[in-house]
Amino acid sequence: MARTVLPGGLRVVTEHVPGARSAAVGLWVDVGSRDEQGFDPSSRGAAHFLEHLLFKGTARRSARRIAEELDAVGGDLNAFTTKEQTCFYAHVLDTDVALAVDVVCDVVLNGVMAAEDVELERDVVLSEIAGRDEDPEDLLADDFDDLLLGEHPLAGPVVGSEESVTEMSRDVIARFHAAHYVPSRSVLAVAGNVTHASVLEAVVEAFGDRLTGGIDDGWVRPDTAVVVPTPAQRLAVRDEDTEQAHVMLGVPSLRRGDPRWEAQLVLSTVLGGGTSSRLFQEIRESRGLAYSVYSAATGYSDLGVLNVYVGCAPDRLGTAAGVLRTQLAELARHGVTDDELVRSRGQLRGEYVLGLEDTPSRMSWLGRRELEGARLPLDLTEALARVDAVTSADVADLAADLFDTPVTAAVVGPYADADDLPDELREVAG
Structure with a gap:
């Protein structure tokens, strides 16, 4: 470079x-x-x-x-x-x-x-x-x-x-x-x-x-972590005549560039990052509750969001929400297994390498890294090394921190208000 x-x-x-x-x-x-x-x-x-x-x-x-x-x-x-x-x-x-x-x-x-x-x-x-x-x-x-x-x-x-x-x-x-x-x-x-x-x-x-003048226009985006206040309301419902119930729940998480960022990627991968993830296996493969289920970790300059999405039949939303609650609690109490750690690190390595196989993706890597700051990996080798350095203890500690906070949930589906939602979902965001 x-x-x-x-x-x-x-x-x-x-x-x-x-x-x-x-x-x-x-x-x-x-x-x-x-x-x-x-x-x-x-x-x-x-x-x-x-x-x-x-x-x-x-x-x-x-x-x-x-x-x-x-x-x-x-x-x-x-x-x-x-x-x-x-x-x-x-x-x-x-x-x-x-x-x-x-x-x-x-x-x-x-x-x-x-x-x-x-x-x-x-x-x-x-x-x-x-x-x-x-x-x-x-x-x-x-x-x-x-x-x-x-x-x-x-x-x-x-x-x-x-x-x-x-x-x-x-x-x-x-x-x-x-x-x-x-x-x-x-x-x-x-x-x-x-x-x-x-x-x-x-x-x-x-x-x-x-291309003249100085390089400081006086503008600085926040570059320190912020604490997102607990919402006064942690459950929102949008009444739509849809065939499926759509639910997203999650918590404030790590900002981009946090030293524990790779541990968060591993945590999200174990939770719902692929077909071997806990949520995919429990919600789709074992129980057939939903076609689409996944988790995502998004980092910004001053905060982050870790969320989970499930789309299922309205009459299955309660059961799916119960599985979500159980899996979050299990990760908070016990972290991830050694097998999950190895598998998720391998998945992330593959995503990094395969995601940089063409010139547009490599251009995006360059541009994003330059804008997002020196705390991000300098190159692919460093990125892979950071993933490999994540331990089970790193993920367990982070899971305990993140899932010990109140969970926020939004729902789109055939529900007039929160009272129409299954008890299991209201308990997750309760």
Whole structure:
């Protein structure tokens, strides 16, 4: 890996991937939906809206030309927004890296954000929100985050709400872009058949006179762990006429970069991270209670969330909730077995290695690591070593800490209110 910090604070990181005939280019900006809350009361959903809008054209390229230039070389161009990051990326042949850098940077830096395009894309985003509202799992995830995180900036859907997107003005979006899309909060990551020198040349050309000045714009995201207050209410129900009952429950957990992060990954893997996990075996294989059951550990800069999802027939929700309660209690009291530890570490090693087999995934590794800080693994070798260093005692201690706290649960299904839920579920979140 090679790294250069250019004037203005833009970080350029590259990795030459031997044998690759392609390259992935990503321009990462350290901004996401969590940054809207302190910016403007009317900006909820602005980060995601802006991601859409920037593809509508620049001073040099129309939206059609942007699409045609990448299509003409067989490349892909896309973007995504999370709660803490936004990434615009292209995947091209190694002969077209300079073009990809130019197009990606042009889109991000020089979007016109014309008033008529704002209205056109507003309808697109509203359609996306409507699609989310028709997906019980998406609704459930948002309800769970809102319940668990309360007033924390990480609560709330990345896409915003129908009300916020409908009312958002072009001025709010443009100011959000000007405030956050600056070199000191950006990373240009490239992985593939490239040289660092050639990428730097293309980046300097694309950024032009923006690469001036100091590297401190005065913005700092919280980088210390926060304690999430226990919600006044730990059970939320959304009454929807669905064939299945969807439930997500979980607890506040470790922030990204915590020294025990790998132990948390092992814990989540043992709990519901694969077909050999406790929840999959108990809920699906042994009892046939649900088709879909899994756990996930998500880390942010200042906190984390460990949650479990189950989707099952409404008349089986009570039995499934009882299994969940039993398994959480067992992990809190007894930790994991030696066999589970070995198996989960092996699963995580495989996920790391297999997840970095192509140039887009390696580009994502570079960009995320550069944004997320030095406490994260420097490379794949270090990441694997950290997983291998996790012990049964590490996991047991963490399980006792996490599952000794009240559990929060959200439900989407045919239930008018919490009184309609089975006793087993109300006891889990009681």
